[in-house]
Amino acid sequence: MKITGQTKNLGVIGWPIAHSLSPIIQNAAIEAADLDYAYMAFPVDPEDLPAAVSGLQACHFRGYNVTIPHKQNIMGDLDEIDEDAEIIGAVNTVVIDPDYLMTGYNTDATGFLMGLEDKSFSPRGKHVVILGAGGAAHAVIWGLVKRGVASITLAVRNTEKAEKVVEHFSPHVDEMKLDVIGWANPAYPIALSAADLLVNTTPLGMLPKLDGMAPVDWEALKPDALVYDVIYTPAETRLLREAKEHGHRIQNGETMLVGQGAASFELWTGVKPDLEVMRTALRQALDERNAKRPLAAFCIS
Numbered sequence: 112m113k114i115t116g117q118t119k120n121l122g123v124i125g126w127p128i129a130h131s132l133s134p135i136i137q138n139a140a141i142e143a144a145d146l147d148y149a150y151m152a153f154p155v156d157p158e159d160l161p162a163a164v165s166g167l168q169a170c171h172f173r174g175y176n177v178t179i180p181h182k183q184n185i186m187g188d189l190d191e192i193d194e195d196a197e198i199i200g201a202v203n204t205v206v207i208d209p210d211y212l213m214t215g216y217n218t219d220a221t222g223f224l225m226g227l228e229d230k231s232f233s234p235r236g237k238h239v240v241i242l243g244a245g246g247a248a249h250a251v252i253w254g255l256v257k258r259g260v261a262s263i264t265l266a267v268r269n270t271e272k273a274e275k276v277v278e279h280f281s282p283h284v285d286e287m288k289l290d291v292i293g294w295a296n297p298a299y300p301i302a303l304s305a306a307d308l309l310v311n312t313t314p315l316g317m318l319p320k321l322d323g324m325a326p327v328d329w330e331a332l333k334p335d336a337l338v339y340d341v342i343y344t345p346a347e348t349r350l351l352r353e354a355k356e357h358g359h360r361i362q363n364g365e366t367m368l369v370g371q372g373a374a375s376f377e378l379w380t381g382v383k384p385d386l387e388v389m390r391t392a393l394r395q396a397l398d399e400r401n402a403k404r405p406l407a408a409f410c411i412s
């Protein structure tokens with residue numbers, strides 16, 4: 112990659128940001144596509160967010176990714192918000208057009224759906240149980256609603272918070288069933304017995320707490336249900352290991368991570384990146400990180 116005065120700038124903002132894998136994944140894709148772009152990570156303290164947004168705009172950045180803790184707060188600083196980002200309630204990608212107009216997008220739902228396509232799972236008419244109801248769950252819910260699932264049950268430890276998520280999505284779900292169940296509720300195994308897809312969106316099982324797992328009654332879950340964990344460190348969480356032992360097909364969060372990055376890349380460049388190149392760069396980076404510091408590989412995007 113040769114950086115010149117004409118190279119177009121891309122990046123990611125977050126706080127902290129040093130562990131972000133996005134520069135590795137995105138620069139690998141840029142190089143493979145032979146494009147004149149460069150992608151860097153920028154630590155932005157929450158109190159400096161409006162200044163950083165103006166600065167990136169003033170410097171004619173083509174766009175950037177947005178990660179924790181700025182995904183919601185940045186929405187008020189942008190000119191336009193795409194419909195998916197508006198409904199999900201968070202922005203992970205900003206595109207700056209030549210007239211300085213800044214538009215916020217969210218590509219997490221697209222990334223999540225790519226993980227399903229990867230396993231030839233078609234969501235239409237299916238019943239889904241989602242573990243957790245936080246930021247990742249918002250993108251998962253919206254991806255599934257857009258693809259026409261029949262029902263989604265949010266299985267959670269805190270039903271009060273999850274009820275607010277149901278309220279948030281209620282104007283967008285039409286006839287589809289979206290409800291909440293506590294893990295201790297006897298109806299939880301009944302929901303599992305109807306599910307075609309079980310998705311974990313909690314951080315339980317993520318490095319360094321490898322033993323973590325939401326309660327799942329494996330005897331109740333349909334044998335042909337796909338089990339999808341959005342976590343990617345480790346590549347196989349306890350949930351996925353147990354699912355495999357019980358004969359289920361599994362998917363981890365790597366394709367979602369690569370997929371959301373690929374969708375951002377296409378928004379900035381108009382070019383579809385090589386997913387295999389991005390996936391290989393991610394795997395290599397995770398392997399190197401795990402080899403060096405086994406307990407430090409848990410930063411997202």
Ligand code: NAP
Nearest residue numbers: 243244245246247268269272312313314341364367368411
């Ligand atoms: P978040 O907004 O904090 O939401 C976490 C959810 O999990 C909440 O519903 C929370 O419940 C629940 N939870 C947290 N700790 C729990 C515990 N000890 N026991 C039971 N429930 C617990 O986090 P997020 O941004 O959605 O991220 C969640 C996970 O998704 C992380 O591991 C992250 O790395 C992963 N992720 C992956 C991708 C990808 O591209 N693959 C993208 C985004 C996120 P309460 O409401 O009760 O606190």
